[in-house]
Amino acid sequence: MRTAIIGAGIGGLCAAIGLQRAGADVTVFERASALEPVGSGLSIFANGLTALDSLGLGDAFREITTTEARQLVGGQRRPDGTWLAKIPDGAVDELRIVHRADLHRLLLGALRPGTVRLGTAVSGVCSDGRTLTTSDGPGRFDVIVAADGIRSKVRASWPADPGIRYSGYSTWRGVTAEPVDLHGEAGETWGHRERFGLAPLADGRIYWFAVASMPADSEIDDEYAEVQRRFGGWHAPIPEIIAATERSTVFRLDINDLAGAVPTFRRGRCVLLGDAAHAMTPTSGRAAVRRWRMLRRSPPCSNASRVTRPPTHPSSMPHSRPTTVCVASAPSRSPGALEPWAPSRTCEVVRVRACETRCCG
Numbered sequence: 001m002r003t004a005i006i007g008a009g010i011g012g013l014c015a016a017i018g019l020q021r022a023g024a025d026v027t028v029f030e031r032a033s034a035l036e037p038v039g040s041g042l043s044i045f046a047n048g049l050t051a052l053d054s055l056g057l058g059d060a061f062r063e064i065t066t067t068e069a070r071q072l073v074g075g076q077r078r079p080d081g082t083w084l085a086k087i088p089d090g091a092v093d094e095l096r097i098v099h100r101a102d103l104h105r106l107l108l109g110a111l112r113p114g115t116v117r118l119g120t121a122v123s124g125v126c127s128d129g130r131t132l133t134t135s136d137g138p139g140r141f142d143v144i145v146a147a148d149g150i151r152s153k154v155r156a157s158w159p160a161d162p163g164i165r166y167s168g169y170s171t172w173r174g175v176t177a178e179p180v181d182l183h184g185e186a187g188e189t190w191g192h193r194e195r196f197g198l199a200p201l202a203d204g205r206i207y208w209f210a211v212a213s214m215p216a217d218s219e220i221d222d223e224y225a226e227v228q229r230r231f232g233g234w235h236a237p238i239p240e241i242i243a244a245t246e247r248s249t250v251f252r253l254d255i256n257d258l259a260g261a262v263p264t265f266r267r268g269r270c271v272l273l274g275d276a277a278h279a280m281t282p283t284s285g286r287a288a289v290r291r292w293r294m295l296r297r298s299p300p301c302s303n304a305s306r307v308t309r310p311p312t313h314p315s316s317m318p319h320s321r322p323t324t325v326c327v328a329s330a331p332s333r334s335p336g337a338l339e340p341w342a343p344s345r346t347c348e349v350v351r352v353r354a355c356e357t358r359c360c361g
């Protein structure tokens with residue numbers, strides 16, 4: 001089965017690995033000339049590990065990560081360091097923090113050499129979902145997987161693309177240049193319209209993010225200085241973590257999600273995957289994991305006409321049992337109006353459990 005995948009992000013690479021191992025002839029088209037993953041760290045929970053196991057990558061992933069994050073006291077603190085809430089012992093089965101660059105290396109290494117064509121932007125997919133156009137010319141495939149991210153060109157060319165919407169907040173991210181002692185505590189600290197989160201990487205460096213509500217496209221002259229100004233007076237070790245981060249590596253991203261439901265994830269033989277299909281805000285958690293979960297149970301596809309998706313509300317979902325629907329006719333998940341303070345993690349755990357994509361012959 002000749003399969004084209006558009007985009008070498010986490011979603012596209014995982015799809016490529018799964019399909020290649022199932023015997024498909026896979027080509028990944030990536031517009032970037034080099035893969036430099038944007039972002040710093042990712043939190044991966046038990047469901048992500050399970051999905052990586054099914055791709056045959058679980059052990060390799062465990063080798064480059066540790067279980068330390070799970071052993072720390074976690075929860076939410078105030079800027080003065082007093083705890084608002086602590087996550088009870090044993091509430092989290094598994095939590096590993098991985099640097100995005102390490103994850104990308106792992107995924108790329110699992111593909112046959114030559115699978116990813118860098119510097120090859122896809123400019124369009126025909127409505128039959130089998131022909132795509134790149135700068136090198138057209139190509140015809142049995143299946144096309146559009147994993148081209150939240151600003152998906154493929155989705156934008158479909159009728160009723162909801163487009164994206166700004167969440168109301170922007171996020172700085174960074175990794176310290178050297179290990180920092182967390183004194184056994186991690187998690188998030190909540191201020192007024194501001195939030196700071198931290199978690200340890202396997203080598204002791206700290207992955208952190210800082211969140212602030214602000215208008216979209218806000219211009220800030222010195223991002224590092226802004227983080228220091230906003231969070232430099234918060235409890236230890238936040239000031240130390242900021243100081244241990246190289247100024248030039250701190251970057252900020254406005255957070256968006258889809259402005260509404262995508263009426264279908266499939267058009268002809270082309271299917272949307274990952275952020276292209278259902279981008280959500282990080283407060284909804286583990287979107288990258290969702291990419292793997294969606295692929296975990298995918299057998300070799302002879303067509304892409306059916307997928308398993310979450311129902312619109314977790315309470316309508318049988319525990320852990322995926323709900324299979326015909327993507328061509330079913331409404332897709334409606335992204336909620338997610339504010340910075342939408343800690344619906346319990347719901348999300350339930351929802352993620354059911355979020356598996358399956359192509360049925």
Ligand SMILES: Cc1cc2nc3c(=O)[nH]c(=O)nc-3n(C[C@H](O)[C@H](O)[C@H](O)COP(=O)(O)OP(=O)(O)OC[C@H]3O[C@@H](n4cnc5c(N)ncnc54)[C@H](O)[C@@H]3O)c2cc1C
Nearest residue numbers: 007009010011031043121122148149274275286287288289
């Ligand atoms: C601040 C933040 C924190 C997050 N934290 C977590 C977390 O802790 N855990 C978690 O699970 N998830 C997290 N996520 C979500 C996760 O990062 C995304 O859901 C995931 O990376 C999306 O992967 P993707 O492959 O669908 O899309 P992308 O990573 O966006 O990849 C799309 C790829 O397609 C390429 N592309 C685009 N257009 C074209 C084209 N026309 N032709 C060829 N190539 C093209 C792009 O260059 C890119 O490489 C976070 C997201 C954000 C913003």
